[in-house]
Amino acid sequence: MASLFSRFAKQFFLAVLLGLLILPAVQARFPLFEIGELGGYFERAPHPDFTWPSLLDNSYQPNLERYVEDRIGFRELLIRIRNQAAYSLLRVSKANKVLVGDDEVLLDETAIRAYLGQNFRGENVIRTDVAKFKAVQDSLARRGVLLIFAIAPDKANFYADKFPTYFKHLPRGESNYVAYAREMKSRGVNVIDLAQAFRQWKDTASYPLFPRGGIHWSGYGITLAADTLFRYIEQRGHIDLPDYSVDRVDISDKLRDSDNDVARAMNLLYEPTPYNMAYPNVVFQDPKPGQEKTDLLLVADSFGWGLIGFYPYLPKLFKEDFQFWYYNQAVAKGNPTEPGGAPVDRPVDRKTEMLNHRVIIVMYTQHNLGGFDGGFTAEAYNLLCPYSAADSSRIQAIKQELKQSVIIQDQLWEKANTTNQSYDQLLHEMAVSQFELSKLQ
Structure with missing residues (x-):
């Protein structure tokens, strides 16, 4: 009897083992279970073309292997299990450049290193960039165009006290943000330092200015930044923009828009518990006598989406056909793609476009100042201030x-x-x- 039971147990476990080996292939060919897609950007390997040269030079085999691996059954679930184990047991993120800080705040390693000054461009480069921007600003002002530079806050600077232990002990040098902000203010650039404003609001803000699991400013943070930014534009440009107000604030742990973009990209089974976030409801009014919706050109990184899609300040306060040059690449007018989507570059006469707008906002996040403004100033300087x-x-x-x-x-x-x-x-x-x-x- 014992021998029969032992034989049955062995057969049973062998069947289970064979089932586990076969089930992923069955799932890949005939999906039995609905498995959610992974978050973040991912491009599946294409099926390689079979040719004798590719077979002989050993390029066909690894390409076919990548193709099969990308389509194996339960792949997404297995990745989530692995990522959850790394996060829960070791507080390690498997997402590219995402670090887990104190209080489970998710941070961008690139932004941390920029805060520490590891990509500092040098004083001469920064002085030249700012001097050129000021020359472009003055040239545009003589043509009736207001040019301003807005420095958006980044989460690493805001939560420097929550860095992972290793980064807390690294030396901090001069950062591009500190040097650019100082030089801009010294040169008389129309600069609005929203990063500095966020630091001032950090201890008094009624609600979180950055979410735990997102990399961009919160909806509440956007509304504070917008109030500061548009008051500045009205004052400097002598423009009376349409009025808007907040009629209520919704508090929820059901996150909206980009408030959980990094946590989603980590591909966990269970995402970190979010902060309770505030979502002001902004009501925009029609222009009153004397108020105007003027032409606007926005040159910005991904933080620009918060003023377009998350809260539609730009379409409501300016002409609806405003232009957005995403990372200085001209995309279709208005709100052309989903936030974070690839820019749809289109040819434009940059000099004509700049001169046809009443207001130009160049807005880059603190850590992105390592590339200054994506080449906007260099191009504008060559067009508006050519060499003799x-x-x-x-x-x-x-x-x-x-x-x-x-x-x-x-x-x-x-x-x-x-x-x-x-x-x-x-x-x-x-x-x-x-x-x-x-x-x-």
């Missing part, structure tokens, strides 16, 4: 002077070799940089 013949001659003279320095020549050739860049291009960029510094001081 004398300027070009002076740049050529500086290049000849640089060629006389053995130290500089060694530096340029070494950089050309290590970065695979053209020596002539590096020499030209150095000469232009020196010329701009002397010209824009």
Whole structure:
């Protein structure tokens, strides 16, 4: 009897094992269970074309393996189980560049390193960027266009006290945000530092300004930032925008829009318990006599979506055909794609577009200042403040002077070799940089 039971148990466990091996293939071919898609960006590997050359050079086999792995049954569920174990047991996130801070606040590693100054661009570069922006600002002002730079807050700067332990002990140097903000204020740039405002509101705000599981500012934070931003535009531009008000504030742990974007991207079985978030209901009024909806161009990173889709300040306070250049790429007018979607680049006459708008807002988040404004200022400067013949001659003279320095020549050739860049291009960029510094001081 015992022998029969033992044999039955072995057969049973063998059947279970075979079932576990076969079930993923069955699920892939004939879906038996509905499995939710993973959050975040993911592109499945395409089916590789079978050719003799690809088979012989061993490229077909790994490509086919990736194709099968991306479509194996229960893949999404198994990934969530693995990610949940890492998060629950080790407080580790498997999402790219996402770190778990104190109080289970989710943070962006790139933004943390920017806060610590690890991608600092250097004083000369920053001074040149800001000087060019001021020159563009003045040139546009003479044509009746208001140009302002808005610095949006990022979560890492806001929650620096909640960094993971390792990052709390790293040295902090000069950051791009601190240097740019200081230089802009010193130069007289039309800058509105919303990051500084958020720091001031941190201990007195009635509701969270950043969600626990999201990377962007909260709905409540957006409304505070909008009040500050649009009052500034009205004052500097002598514009009376339409009125708006908040008639109620909904408090909920059922998150909306981008308030849980990072937590979703972690692909857990159970997401971290969210903060109770505030969602003001903003009521926009029609323009009164003397008020106007004027032309607007917004050049911004993903934080710009909060003023378009999350809360429709821009479509309601400005002309509905306002333009949004997402990361300085011109996309279709108005609200063309879902927030966070890929920009749909379209050709535009940038000089004409800039001069046809009454207000231009350039808005980048603190940690994105490592790329300043995505090339907007450089392009606008070339279009609105072109070099004269004398300027070009002076740049050529500086290049000849640089060629006389053995130290500089060694530096340029070494950089050309290590970065695979053209020596002539590096020499030209150095000469232009020196010329701009002397010209824009």
